[in-house]
Amino acid sequence: MNYSLFVRIYMPSINIKVPNLTLAVSGSDAISPQ
Helix, strand or coil: CHHHHHHHHHHHHHHHHHHHHHHHHHHHHHCCCC
């Protein structure tokens, strides 16, 4: 069972992607007309 190894490799990827996703969402909200 290599779950701990998978988490060690995958979690930093999530930590990098989440802020980018948040910026993309806030950016699209700012661009879309209210």
